[in-house]
Amino acid sequence: MDAYPDLPFPRTDLALSAMRFARDIEDPAIFNHSMRTYLFGRCIGEQQGLRPDLDYDDELLFLGCVLHDAGLSDPGDGENRFDVDGADLAARFLGEQGVSPERVEVVWDAIALHLFHEVALRKRPEIALVTAGAGFDLGADGPYTLPAGYADRVHAALPRLHAAAVLFDSIARQALAKPHKAPPYTMPGEFLRQRTGRDWPTWRQLMTQPTGWHDYDGYPPAG
Structure with missing residues (x-):
């Protein structure tokens, strides 16, 4: 963390290892x-009255944040949606570092749930603040504001590098190569639809596939 001396990152050996791991496999943006995500999530936690290492485990929050998009890296590109692939990669990495299964599970949940805002925000702070911080960094609406000048400090140390565009392209690229990673009605699926212009099947069409149970046979049209 020596490159960020004025920012409040945890500086444990595990946090440093996770930071290096993410930096080595991910696009810089x-x-x-x-x-x-960590810096904004921690700041949101402070506005909620949550104190690092008193009200939540600050190292776990950092691990969830720094690894939450690991599924968009080449090593993380598996056969599931990128959020689940990333959670699996993070779990493998942390297991190799000797992290206990209980702590690994918290990080896995934080990463796997970070696209499901309504669920994640009801979970423990180490999970909720990953979602809150990631959303804030991408412009999600919310009741929180940053201290004056804080965003400028963060962006000076960690430039945006077209973050939103790079995330879109990375998700869409995986989906184009492996469409099963972007099922209809998911965020990756929507990115794939926007990139290709294809139409998704309706609910009824999905339910009347050859393997379906014919639930619409004889069902009266909606009035």
């Missing part, structure tokens, strides 16, 4: 986004 995605890495910077992940680091900002």
Whole structure:
């Protein structure tokens, strides 16, 4: 963390290892986004009255943030949606570092749930603040504001590098190569639809596939 002396990152050996791991495998724009996610998530926690290492485990929050988009890296590109692939990669990395299964599970949940805002924000702070910080960095609406000048400090150390555009292209690229990673009605699926212009099947069409149970046979049209 020596490159960020004025920013409140945890500086444990595990945090440093996770930071180096993410930096080595991710696009710089995605890495910077992940680091900002922690800073903004922690700041949101402070506005909620949550104190690092008193009300939540600050190291776990950092691990969830810095690894939350690891599924968009080449090593993280598996056969699931990128959020689940990233959670799996993070779990493998942390297991190799000797992290206990209980702590690994918190990080896995934080990463796997970070696209499901309504769920994640109801979970423990180490999970909720990953979602809150990532959303804030990408312009999500919310009741929180940053201290004057704080965003400028963060962006000076961690430039945006077209973060939103790079994230879109990374998700869409995986989806184009492996469409099963972007099922209809998911965020990756929507990115794929926007990139290709294809139409998704309706609910009824999905339910009347050859393997369906014919639930619409004889069902009266909606009035």
